[in-house]
Amino acid sequence: MKPTVDYSLYLVTDSTDAILGVTVVQYRDKTSDTGDLIRTAHKLHQVCKRHGIPLIINDRVDVALAVDCEGVHIGQDDMDLPTARRLLGPDKIIGVTVCSIEEARVAVEQGADNLGIGTLYSTATKKNTKSIIGINGIRKILHWLSRQNDRKYRDINTVCIGGINASNVQRVLYQLHAPSSEQYTKTVDGIAIVSAIMAAEQPDVAAKHFKQLLTMPSPWKAKSHTISIDAWNRQKEEEKLHDLKEQIPKIVGSVYEKKPLSHNMTNLVVQNFAANVALAIGASPIMSNNGAEAPDLAKLNGGLVINMGTATPEILRNHCLAIAAYNAAGNPIVLDPVGAGATSARREALATLMAAGYFDLIKGNEREILAVAAASGLLVNLDDKTQQRGVDSGDSLLTNEQKTHLVSRIAARERNTVLMTGKDDFISDGHRTFMISNGHQYLGMITGSGCVLGTTLAAYMAAAPEDKLVAAVVGILHFELAAQRACEIGKVDGPGTFVPAFIDALSFMAINKGRDIVQGLKVRV
Ligand code: 3NM
Ligand code: MG
Known part of the structure; x- marks a missing residue:
């Protein structure tokens, strides 16, 4: 009989210190001589057996046979x-490394x-x-496996490997x-x-820490809908809409009362x-592009804006530190892929x-969101028409229906907003989608209005994290109705005179806890 294996925490090691808490051990040693391999594998197998953990040998079928462990x-x-x-x-476990659909297909076959x-990620x-x-890449393989009629593809056990750490x-x-909306159920x-x-x-x-992290609800799961x-x-x-209006005073007020940090890693302009x-919306700004400060700032109540306006390699490194x-x-x-x-x-x-990480919200104009869709693997090719000129959005290519579909597909895929x-504006968490028609043309005639919307949304999501989509909707409304x-x-x-008047109106x-917002909003759901 083949043993049933709990794959949740799969340790790959070349040491005999079997680790309590892991659920399966693979002995991977690319350098030792065969005699040493067998001696170490035997020792490791004794320890694993005592703890009821299966032992798998990397590559060396002869070593697995010699020590009669659970597989290769x-x-x-x-x-x-x-x-x-x-x-x-037939009774031994055989696992196979795959990096493509084709390799997965052959291995299961x-x-x-x-x-x-x-x-998964580059690793030393x-x-x-x-x-x-x-x-x-991993999602594509899982997606393909879950779409096959033959159960053996859908039921195959999988683990991912490469660069995984506690953070x-x-x-x-x-x-x-x-996500269920993609009828893609395998993970x-x-x-x-x-x-x-x-x-x-x-x-x-x-x-043990990994074990805890695996059983704890993730910070995002705990704060979604x-x-x-x-x-x-x-x-x-x-x-x-009635429910949304009811929440507006509470959410606008919570930004003002909690004074969340809005940490901006943004361009100089x-x-x-x-x-x-x-400051005008009641948040507490900090403009720090130094990734080394992020671990301390991340401990405060606040949100981060990653603005790609100036994307030099050094800034990118700092962004990655802060994201982690x-x-x-x-x-x-908030990711603003300028x-x-x-x-x-x-x-x-x-x-x-x-x-590098998970973004609770990705915001951008039409071309930017098309680029995000491509990065998320949703559109295979961006044709020439979607090539962006400068950072402006250019003429719209998509109908409202297509926009609704696009934001909802990306959000479902990334499991974010x-x-x-x-x-x-079209905003979605993959299930709920809002169209917001407030705002003023002057927002498009000054520099950085999109960037500072990101500033606003990071503060809103930090102040009202229990439903980040609604927090962001209220943040957009505050912003756009202030412009009006x-x-x-x-x-x-x-x-020119718009900018100071806009800051006054935000404040x-x-x-006023958004009283005017409730009256003036133009929202479709
Ligand atoms: N196999 P770490 S990546 C052993 O991609 C191994 O097949 C890989 O090490 C593969 O957890 C890898 O330290 C090393 O990043 C993973
Ligand atoms: Mg190998």
């Missing part, structure tokens, strides 16, 4: 699976018991990896967990780890404006950022 794990360049199966018999899918542990496939594991699992059964456990000062403490999808779908539009907007810090703290991050569609360097920067700004109010009360002659509406 083979890479694409190792012994072929049919031969390994013939030597080991030939009777693999599990797939190690990777490489394995320098000669064939390809770094990221979250999207990204919950986000990786959260993003890999497939990984576990994570395989080398250095984050074995290179830790106390590997057993690190293993306040309404079930079914309940939402049953509500009529006016009921949805908008820093002063962003700080003034943050805010993800680890569970505090919200000009993401404009150049291949920016598309690469976007891909780097999206691989996606906002496409424009004359009408600035022009309505009569002191504005053009974009007025914050103090």
